[in-house]
Amino acid sequence: MLAKGQAVIQCMEQLAPKHAAEPDDRIGLQLGTLQKDIKHVMIALDVTEEVVDEAVKTGVDLIIAHHAIIYRPLKGLQTDTPMGKVYEKLIKSDIAVYISHTNLDITEGGMNDWMAEALGIENTVSVQDVHQESLFKLVVFVPKSHHQEVLDAVLNAGAGHLGQYSHCSFNMDGFGTFMPQEGSEPFIGQQGSLERVNEVRLETIVPKGIQKKVVQAMLKAHPYEEAAYDLYPLEQKGRTLGLGRVGELREPVTLKQLAETVKQNLDVPHVRVVGNPDTLLKKAAVIGGSGGKFMHAAMFRGADVLVTGDIDYHTALDAVAAGLCIIDPGHNAEKIMKEKVALWLADQLQAHRYDTLVSASKVNTEPFTFM
Template sequence: MAVLAELIELLETRYPPHLAESWDSVGLVCGDPADAVTAVLTCVDVTDAVVDAAVGGGFELVVAHHPLLLRGVDTVGAHTPKGRLVHRLIRSGCALYTAHTNADIARPGVSDALGDALGLVDMLPLQPTTTPAMDKWAVFVPQTDTDRVAEAMFAAGAGEIGDYSECRWSVTGTGRFRPGEGAHPTIGTVGQVESVVEDRVEMVADRGRREAVLAALRDAHPYEEPAFDLLETVPVATDTGLGRIGRLPDPMSLRDFTDHVARSLTVAPWGVRAAGDPESTVTTVAVCGGAGDSLIDTAAASGADVFVTADLRHHPVDEHLREHELAVIDAGHWATEFPWCAQVSSVLAAHDPSLVVHEYGDTTDRFTMHAGPQA
């Protein structure tokens, strides 16, 4: 039988919380990590209907994409709409866990699930995340003091790479210098050339730790004037990021591809809308589950023929189409993110086949009616 803490660890391995945007709210909302879990319900939004299904179906965990408590709150009292849902979940012994922008950025993640639903192959991040801004330190230090200097720099935050700490590389060589008038050398004599066996010690550090690392280096180094190199590393694209770009195995017209999108996704009653030349050929497709108009320029620069996303606004699309040939398709927020529910369900089921895992398949898109023009 699975324990909630075990499933949280699984989810956070697949959708690391550190990938989430700074403004986001992800992770465990309510629930006891020590509780057993036999049934999980996955969903896009936590609504009254979802909580009804969770409580009525005996689920002990709801895994949602959209945070229930995204904006700052100062109460979850049962007299508030969202507080009422939290209380119902707690009283029924059902935990709530959210994976939002971390699931957008992780790979595979939300946009991979959307691309898979559309039959795309060879997908890559549309807007890759990059490695953090780092400094590369190379310090020249007498061999007898190498460990002391390195440990001081480690204590100041240097030498961390991912889940590893105290990372360093060194090579031994010969340092030469002549102390001048006014110098107080630790090793050597004023006016005479001195040769010292030294280590060149290299390590990286977050750029924000620069002052602290420099102070630690100077404090621990035996020399009056420590010699060191400091380089700013170039950010490197990773295999994670927002959106995806892939290709269709069989090209089709934009008109046919729009129909393909509508058939492939569980769309809201108002359907799918597209902008572009209906007869243009679609081979390369950019996608972004959820609101994606901030990525229109990125999609246009990617060489894609069409961008499938949601929540497209009139003015950004109008400005885009005045400059670019990239077609755009708005398939709805919920519809473009719902395929992720099957993805996360498969992750949970594969981990523990005894788990009962269901996707909440009724649309939680708030636009539930559509009226067409009169004939």
Template sequence: MELEEVVALLDSWYPPRYADDWDRVGLVCGDPAAPVRRILLAVDPVAAVADEAVSLGVDLVICHHPLYLRGTSSVAATDPKGRVLHRLLSNGCALFTAHTNADAPEGGVSEALARALGLEQLRPLDADPAEPLDKIVVFVPVDAAEAVRSALTGAGAGAIGDYDSCTFTTSGEGRFRPLAGARPAIGEVGRPEVVDEVRIESVCPRPRRAAAVEAMLAAHPYEEPAYDVVELAALDDSTRGAGRWGRLAEPTTLRGFAERVATVLPETPHGVRVSGDPDQPVRTVALCGGAGDFLLDRARAAGADVYLTSDLRHHPASEFREHDGPALVDVAHWAAEWTWLPVLAGRLAEALGDTVELHVSTTNTDPWTFRV
């Protein structure tokens, strides 16, 4: 595999357009034409991970957190970030990051955390709006129907999930009378016509509307085709969005759930902090991998028994609990997001087979090193 092929695969799973405006994702360094034989997956692009990459002889490090979030005018090895970059480059190792674009989708960070905890019936806690769709409807003579269908689908209409070329056709009669100045493809000026026609319907991503209509009109035999473009209702995406909500297969107590969290996540000095009655029942869980206090209100609205995330601050947590919010479980940022790495490794192994050797870093890069 060449590096650009691996990058294209990652971008197809975690499209860069979904990254937050402030984020910096994608290929940080490396030659797109360079071969990739070994890959290391890690959460943080820090010195310890760079050293691990060099010791393993990997060609690519894929990290969740970006190396550079703010602009820089120098990558000299005079500061920690520059030293990481030089360590990787001098050993022929590329660096790629997928951050906020990897948080929300299926197979992303929050979903990986939810599945690691055994949650079922998953849905986004704050769903993204689904891609806006139109429905294009056109009436066409029977013998020209296939050409018009092909034109529509070739221009991007008719894609539904893992299917393309999706259309629906019904039969009927088209009636019209050409007037003076018309150049009818069928019939004569001044005489009413009845033509066997079909109605073709197909959904179309709104950004492809103009191209699909233009292609349809070019393929249609009529001088003045009859067609409709209908904007479909906006819906939430059932697979993409911030955080996750789910159910436990078996109810437990808050203490029991916290103990499960401590068992599933990598151990850190941070441990598992809990706010709530240890004996209260827990059936439904809301969570967000990484810093998730921006979803506190969503967790309350979802009716979850507990909300799990990282980096909760004193005042938001206190006010949340005072206003009858769910119990809170606060875990180490690194530990929660680490659960995504085995999921990503599995996807890469399935896609790349034995062409690439994969390593999941177990180096603890949490900034906190001990608790007194």
């Protein structure tokens, strides 16, 4: 069975929920439709003409990319312009394009965690906190005979996390009353007869990002035609989400040694380095993309070095003056996300027994040639 486009995106948004994105970030469906069967999903860093040609050749229906193809409002759509040709190929080939950008950067287990792991950065926290996850209290009333089934369903869907504890819930016995009306098909009782049933009040915590998933799991497991449940917004907050990661290096290394690790593990041919190559580093920060503006935040977190792309001349001078080392592998180092997302999404779709194929684009979209 093939997954519908919306089912693919529901899986993707479990990894990178839309609410985690920075304000005004251009994410989500940018071209095409999700109202179709998806035979083949391709994960890409950028959507260039070469990437689209690859997608057409391999029978792709949906591209999930990190960088938006429509970033500024379009004043027109002329197919004789470079990007106009790209849009035309996508539309004629019925290929949809979905963007997951800062929400993939920020999320736990996303871009910046992958980059930190690749560089041996451990015990990480965000370089700069962005927001805290909203929490809800789910309360549902379940007949005692199906209590364990519904409890397992909501906890397995991701509810019930409090700090370092999982599977947290509260369960209290009681009784519920209801009278099935004409047209109903009650699981218990008969139309027109007041019923009194032994039930369990089940309570648990649900993060906003998985609220829909948890409620769907609960309703699927619940035996009643009309399940009685409530969702209450909570004053307390969940996880703090932020941009970049900073932590201790697995072992102290020199700036030159870390630069070599960056080249090898992020698969880049060259890096630009700010600082004395012999400087000993113990704590490092990494930010995918262009992270120069977070230089002071990285220093505040105690970083000896910042690994990020697109460092400009004046930021480099400021770093020298402040005593912060910088390694710039370029923006294209974010291509680490292609294989990571492809493997994650393929596992999710397989778990749902979908036959949809997921692959990573093999096109190198690095625009610079190093002479």
